Amino acid sequence: MTEAPLLEASGLSLRFGAVPALDDVSLAIWPGEVVAIVGESGSGKTTLLRVLSGLLRPDAGQVTYRDPEGAALPVHDMGEAALRRLMRTDWGFVHQNPRDGLRMGVSAGGNVGERLMAVGARHYGSIRAEALAWLERVEIDPARIDDLPRTFSGGMQQRLQIARTLVTRPRLVFMDEPTGGLDVSVQARLLDLIRALVADLGLAVLLVTHDIAAARLLAHRLLVMRHGQVVEQGLTDRVLDDPQHEYTQLLVASVLAA
Amino acid sequence: MTSTAGYNFAYLDENTKRMIRRALLKAVAIPGHQVPFGSREMPLPYGWGTGGIQVTASIIGPDDTLKVIDQGADDTTNAVSIRRFFARVAGVATTERTSEASIIQTRHRIPETPLREGQILVYQVPMPEPLFRLEPRVTETKRMHALADYGLMHVKLYEDIARHGHIAISYNYPVMVNGRYLMAPSPIPAFDNPKMDRMPALQLFGAGREKRIYAVPPYTPVRSLDFEDHPFVPIRADAACALCGSRESYLDEVVTDDRGGRIFVCSDTDYCRERQAARRRDAAE
Numbered sequence: 368m369t370e371a372p373l374l375e376a377s378g379l380s381l382r383f384g385a386v387p388a389l390d391d392v393s394l395a396i397w398p399g400e401v402v403a404i405v406g407e408s409g410s411g412k413t414t415l416l417r418v419l420s421g422l423l424r425p426d427a428g429q430v431t432y433r434d435p436e437g438a439a440l441p442v443h444d445m446g447e448a449a450l451r452r453l454m455r456t457d458w459g460f461v462h463q464n465p466r467d468g469l470r471m472g473v474s475a476g477g478n479v480g481e482r483l484m485a486v487g488a489r490h491y492g493s494i495r496a497e498a499l500a501w502l503e504r505v506e507i508d509p510a511r512i513d514d515l516p517r518t519f520s521g522g523m524q525q526r527l528q529i530a531r532t533l534v535t536r537p538r539l540v541f542m543d544e545p546t547g548g549l550d551v552s553v554q555a556r557l558l559d560l561i562r563a564l565v566a567d568l569g570l571a572v573l574l575v576t577h578d579i580a581a582a583r584l585l586a587h588r589l590l591v592m593r594h595g596q597v598v599e600q601g602l603t604d605r606v607l608d609d610p611q612h613e614y615t616q617l618l619v620a621s622v623l624a625a
Numbered sequence: 626m627t628s629t630a631g632y633n634f635a636y637l638d639e640n641t642k643r644m645i646r647r648a649l650l651k652a653v654a655i656p657g658h659q660v661p662f663g664s665r666e667m668p669l670p671y672g673w674g675t676g677g678i679q680v681t682a683s684i685i686g687p688d689d690t691l692k693v694i695d696q697g698a699d700d701t702t703n704a705v706s707i708r709r710f711f712a713r714v715a716g717v718a719t720t721e722r723t724s725e726a727s728i729i730q731t732r733h734r735i736p737e738t739p740l741r742e743g744q745i746l747v748y749q750v751p752m753p754e755p756l757f758r759l760e761p762r763v764t765e766t767k768r769m770h771a772l773a774d775y776g777l778m779h780v781k782l783y784e785d786i787a788r789h790g791h792i793a794i795s796y797n798y799p800v801m802v803n804g805r806y807l808m809a810p811s812p813i814p815a816f817d818n819p820k821m822d823r824m825p826a827l828q829l830f831g832a833g834r835e836k837r838i839y840a841v842p843p844y845t846p847v848r849s850l851d852f853e854d855h856p857f858v859p860i861r862a863d864a865a866c867a868l869c870g871s872r873e874s875y876l877d878e879v880v881t882d883d884r885g886g887r888i889f890v891c892s893d894t895d896y897c898r899e900r901q902a903a904r905r906r907d908a909a910e
Contacts (some may be wrong), residue, residue: 370687447768447772447774448771450773451772454705455776470780473780473784474784474787474788476787477780477783477784477787480780481776481777481780482776484776484779484780484783485774485776485777486776489851489852489853490853490854491783491786491853491854491855492854494783495787512787513787513788519849519884601685
């Protein structure tokens with residue numbers, strides 16, 4: 368962790384009317400690191416993710432992304448064209464609901480190939496080969512490459528979304544509750560898959576979740592949010608085994624043991 | 626000049642023509658870019674060529690010779706009505722011969738006879754937005770054009786190959802204009818797409834209901850989208866014209882009886898007639 372952070376945010380503030388969604392939030396994420404943001408509903412987790420990925424503009428504070436050449440880019444001042452290019456090359460966004468991230472009327476292969484075609488791939492054979500390889504990688508039967516995502520189960524749709532996001536080998540992936548809405552065994556399988564892919568590809572991941580178990584399994588570091596503030600942060604095991612802030616203590620204590 | 630009292634030359638009032646000409650100038654300056662304009666009510670229904678008529682009315686002068694074709698033919702209702710309309714309200718000369726016309730208004734075809742410098746081809750366009758079946762939000766398609774973010778169009782082509790084994794778009798085949806703007810060439814057959822590329826004539830597109838004008842200036846590169854391993858192929862019925870014997874022109878299939886009889890004939894009636902006349906001359910000599 369001696370190199371410069373991949374994404375760095377400082378002093379982020381955003382209010383929705385009278386409601387403070389973010390209150391002076393700062394964080395940094397280094398290459399290859401998985402950082403989880405946990406907290407209850409309405410604590411500002413998703414808003415933070417949207418601000419960091421440039422989808423929302425904060426009232427104050429700034430977000431800086433360091434590109435592969437080492438240049439520091441201000442995320443909110445780089446212009447829409449540059450941000451979109453970033454979104455389909457260096458970055459990825461995995462939505463909670465696969466319907467938001469997938470094109471439901473386009474076959475699985477087309478979904479995986481879209482990012483490739485958006486960055487200029489114009490060889491049908493190699494796009495298809497890449498799509499097949501990725502379907503295999505996320506444990507979807509390659510024979511279903513021409514099927515529409517709406518014929519897939521929820522877990523398969525989520526895995527397809529992950530394949531579609533990772534096909535351009537991004538460096539930084541934002542995940543908004545990727546396991547939300549899936550049943551427990553499917554969740555376990557998906558977490559396992561994400562963990563393997565992250566390690567394989569050396570991805571940096573910013574993971575928003577309210578599932579403490581998922582955070583413990585995937586994340587190196589943990590940020591606990593409440594009322595738009597980061598109340599505690601540190602190494603995942605440290606935070607979960609020895610919570611300092613009373614809210615974190617409550618959060619850890621309220622996890623059900625099976 | 627006007628042969629019908631009470632109407633301005635070429636039906637539209639001068640201010641409207643100026644407004645349309647300004648849109649046309651902008652469209653020519655940015656090839657393939659859709660320019661909004663204040664489309665007027667015309668004395669024919671939407672879908673019959675209101676956009677094309679307004680463009681023609683704004684550029685036509687007393688010395689012009691007008692040709693109007695519909696699906697390549699000079700003698701169909703749409704073509705005859707529009708030609709008669711301009712003969713009446715502008716008093717201009719009309720013709721059925723491609724080489725004699727200075728302005729050609731067309732619906733769904735490009736003439737087979739190559740156009741030359743100084744001629745203007747006016748297309749009637751039902752839907753100017755090439756992405757409208759893929760992205761229903763106009764605000765989003767505008768942004769995609771602004772950012773040249775056209776990956777989605779290739780997703781559609783990918784889907785076609787995955788499903789049918791080839792790109793199954795036979796008309797309104799999307800093109801890239803000048804390497805920058807994705808453009809709908811209006812519902813001309815894909816067979817005609819190569820004719821747009823570096824055409825010496827000026828090409829103007831008018832969509833009356835959608836209120837958009839766009840243009841391709843002379844000698845502008847127009848490339849049909851494709852994949853490296855699935856290149857664009859213009860499709861043509863594998864037959865010769867039953868009337869003139871052409872194997873190069875675009876053909877219409879005509880049913881001749883109720884026992885399965887059918888023939889193929891040129892869709893470009895002027896081209897076919899010229900060739901038949903040439904044949905007769907050859908036979909007479």
